[in-house]
Amino acid sequence: MEPITAAVIILFVLFALLLAAGAGLYRRVKELELAAYSGVGVKLAQESLSIGRPGVTTIVAKINRRCPVCEEVVAAIAKLAPDLPDSVSFTVVSDDPAFDKKLPESVQLIKDPEIWRSISVPFTPALLVVDEQGVIVYTTPAGSGDVVADIARRAIARKEVSL
Structure with missing residues (x-):
């Protein structure tokens, strides 16, 4: 395998991992945002x-x-x-x-x-x-x-x- 091809494959894998981490962080931020507004507008039990x-x-x-x-x-x-x-x-x-x-x-x-x-x-x-x-x-x-x-x-x- 040529060095340029190997470098492109490694960069692609790293980029995919970065995207997956970013998506996970985005999901967690949204969960925390929803948790902060949990119960608003609800009458107490x-x-x-x-x-x-x-x-x-x-x-x-x-x-x-x-x-x-x-x-x-x-x-x-x-x-x-x-x-x-x-x-x-x-x-x-x-x-x-x-x-x-x-x-x-x-x-x-x-x-x-x-x-x-x-x-x-x-x-x-x-x-x-x-x-x-x-x-x-x-x-x-x-x-x-x-x-x-x-x-x-x-x-x-x-x-x-x-x-």
Whole structure:
């Protein structure tokens, strides 16, 4: 076989591998994008209707007992909750019945694994913004306390716009 023919075949194989890798990455990005919007526009399940207060926009934090980032998320909620207006509230939903983190009185705490499972977002920790009718309007992974603060600012701005 001539060296030029061998080089062309090797380049073709490398190009095909590059295309396959690109297609796989594209598919994964699309899956992640769909996961980020999972549940938006859906009313919370019947057993979850006890989440939040009527007429109030609720920021629901879904946390896990084995999650190292969740401690930072809970700390951010504890810091932000006292300064929220009455039109916005926090709810923490944990799968740990022995959850014992300090939270302000204004934060609703639900320690029920059944309700935790009924919130069907594919990531933990997660933040969900639930409107006054119990419809999820936004979901996002809660990767840090800064994300919690940003979502709280957005929920307050959303509520002020709707008034």
